[in-house]
Amino acid sequence: MKTPFYFLLFISLLLLPACEKTIHFNLNDTPPKLVIEATIENGGPPLVVLSRSMDYFSNISPEILQNSFVHNAEVDVSNGTLTHKLKEYKVDFGNGYYGYYYSLDSSNLSSAFVGELNHRYSLHVIAEGKEYTSSTTIPEITRRIDSMWHMPAPPGNDSNEVEVIAKVTDRPGFGDYIRYFTKRNSEPFYPGLNSVFDDQVIDGTTYSVQVERGWDRNFDPGDRTSFFLKGDTVTFKLCNIDRATFDFWRTMEYSYSSVGNPFSSPTKVLGNISNNALGYFGGYAAQFRTVIIPK
Secondary structure (H helix, E strand, O other): OOHHHHHHHHHHHHHHHHHOOOOOOOOOOOOOOEEEEEEEEEOOOOEEEEEEOOOOOOOOOHHHHHHOEOOOOEEEEEOOOOEEEOEEEEEEEEOOEEEEEEEOOOOOHHHOOOEOOOEEEEEEEEEOOEEEEEEEEEOOOOEEEEEEEEEEOOOOOOOOEEEEEEEEEEOOOOOOEEEEEEEEOOOOOEEEEEEEEOOOOOOOOEEEEEOOOOOOOOOOOOOOOOOEEOOOEEEEEEEEEOHHHHHHHHHHHHHHHHOOOOOOOOOOOOOOOOOOOEEEEEEEEEEEEEEEOOO
8 A cells, every 4th residue: 555655755756856947147247336445534534445346257466456446536525514625646565566545635635634533424426427425424432442451362272372352341322333453563454354243232231352363355364363472562443333334344244254155145245335336435433452462
């Protein structure tokens, strides 16, 4: 009596592969889009980098990256009272390569300004015949660094590695967003691999947390570590940011971490630039704390 059941089960298993559907993705070349990376920090000038996007399968070289910068754009930033037209500057990277950015025009300082806490800013860009706008806020500093110290890395790590700890207090009230950076000795400030956080768990509390070392995202060293080393001078930069800046880096960093992972979900990076441009305009309310680690 059981033979018909097993026969039907066997036939069903044979037919299952026929139910699979082949999905084809169209990966043809797409027209480049404007990429805007614009920031303003308390006590600092607005900084804007304009470039063009590249296809997923594009070859990358210093020449191609240098040619991706967008020149001769009209870039204006306003603080609601003053509107300043930014000037394009060139940075020498060495070996005949240059980078470009827009910032305060030193020949027209009458309308120049720097960032202030609890202030809103707007960005207006005209590049290659198209117009783009955005806005951001430098919020108040609502998550403060109380103290910072160092201690040996946990057992099992290199004896030369050191853990840096910060004690931080978050002001009561949900909606505080942060991004952090670290500077090691004479290096630039680099963001952590996961650099943005909200206050859903720690709202209104004082807590201690490891300050994981930031890294240059242009490189992927195999020996990447969250620890610092004996003899390092470490500066911790903690920034309050608005929700749009948080969303941009939250989705961007998730996209970074999922590259090459066949089981990850596709991620849409959430920018805040109009007219279908890529990138973001972000305000940073920055504070700093430094610790010197003896050898």
